[in-house]
Amino acid sequence: MLNFLWACFRPRSDRHVHNGSDSGGRQDGLLWYKDSGHHVNGDFSMAVVQANNLLEDQSQLESGCLSLEESGPYGTFVGVYDGHGGPETSRFINRHLFQHLKRFTSENQSMSVEVIKKAFEATEDEFLSLVSTQWPLNPQIAAVGSCCLVGVVCSGTLYIANLGDSRAVLGKLMKATGEIVAIQLSAEHNACIESVRQELQSTHPDDSQIVVLKHNVWRVKGLIQISRSIGDVYLKKAEFNQAPLYARFRLREPFKKPILSSDPSVSVHQLQPHDQFIIFASDGLWEHLTNQEAVDIVQNHPRSGIAKRLVKIALRSAAKKREMRYSDLKKIDRGVRRHFHDDITVVVLFLDSNLLSRASSVRTPSISVKGAGCEYLPERKARLPGAPWFLGPKPLARMVIRKHR
Known part of the structure; x- marks a missing residue:
């Protein structure tokens, strides 16, 4: 076993490192991070560390107009998508969910629980349609799925929607004691x-x-x-739980009703001045930190780089559990690294009460950041000819700043 581990402690090829232009994100081996940025309602920090051979966590922050109409409403959208069985579903969600949300916001002319649920449903239906198309040549796509955690801040209201076991935790100031307490906002389905x-x-x-x-x-x-997800069609539609799907995914007896659900748990919170920040993270973080430990770390350290700090503390915990040093863990390549920890995604959203009080119709530049490397991209970029459907543009982080005409 020791020989196996030491064989893994080799320098990684540069081909694993995505170095885009300096759009605010940086890469350190398998760790991508954006130390700080501004959104409509305050500041944010993001970080992603890869453990799987292909990164299965995807994430995004969208700030500005939440509708297809420039009249608004305006706000901030955060998405953390923890894939399993492969990266296809989480990448699909990363490309489509927010666009569906903008479409339904336009139709309803406002943000609401109904809008968010419709966006989830449309994304699930669209992925199901894609699985149906891919099934004859790629039946294993039916066994790929993703957790889906979304937060939307709009007009002083926070909406949290979740499928699976990613988690959103609020850091709230208790005026009586001056302490910042952790309040879990998301319902988990594990x-x-x-x-x-x-x-x-x-x-x-x-x-x-x-x-x-x-x-x-x-x-x-x-x-x-998990009991709820996007994808995992083999446990939702009986016709996809049969050969040529791999035998390990096939159930002995056919099922008459979906086993898993794609109906998100959605909660609504009217934000108050003592609501300081929200931590959105895949379960890879929460395996190593409690809610209160994570909130204490955010509260007791500078905002800039705080998502990266949370990820590194989780990695140190993972190394300690295996009686290793963090410096040795960093030398282990992706794929093998999954035996030590999961992909980990963290987005910390700080809330500025002065900005929250502004009307949601105030126009601001739109910002789009997608985690796992970075590069500037034009607003529209065609998919490379012959590229697999699930790749689309390079799987790097995008930060696009658009000024309204």
Whole structure:
């Protein structure tokens, strides 16, 4: 085992490092980070570290107009998409979900829970359509899925929508004590949570194997931990749970109703001056930090680089658990690195009460940042001829600043 590990401690080829122009993001080995930036309602910081051979976490921050109409409303959108089985679904969400949200905001002429749910539904339907098209030549696409955590700040209101086990945590100032307390805003859908198991059992009363304890981990049908997602079509449509899908994904008996759901849990919060910041992160962070530990770190350190700091503290914890030094963990290449920690994405959104009080119709430049490397891109970029459907433009972070005409 030691020989195997030391064989992994080799310098990585430069081909793994995406060095774009200086648009505010930087790359340090498998770690991409944007120390600080400004959004409509305050400041933000982002970081992503890769563990899988192909990065399965995707993320974005969109600030400015949340509608197809320049009249607004204006606000900030944060998305964290933790893929599993491959990067295809998380990349798909990263390209399509926000565009659907803008379309439905235009139709409703406002932001709402209904708008967000419609955007999730449209993204799921569009991915299902793509799986149907790809199925004859690429049946394994039916077994690819993604968690989906979204936060929208608009007109002083915070909307949190979630599928899966990524998490949004609010740092709130308690005036009586001066402490910053952690408040979890997102509902998680993981079979390790008893209420999730009870929900699955109540919606599938005739299936005694709807959740199975396998190797001390609760899994839906013994296959997957999460109960809600985008994608994972093989557990939603019975016609995709058959050959030529790999046997390990196929259930012994056909199912009559979807096993997994794509209906997000959505909550609404009226933001107050004592709401200081929100941490959005994939479960790779929360495996190593509690909600309060993460909030304390953000509160007790400078804003600039705080997302990177959270990621590095999580990595140090992962190394310590394996009796390693952080410097040694950094030498392990992607793919093999997954045996030590997951892909980790963190977005910290700071809230400025003065900016929150402004009307949502105030026009501001639009900013778009997508995590995992960076480069300036024009507003429209055609896909390279012959490139796989799931790649589209290079999977680098994008930061596009557009001024309204």
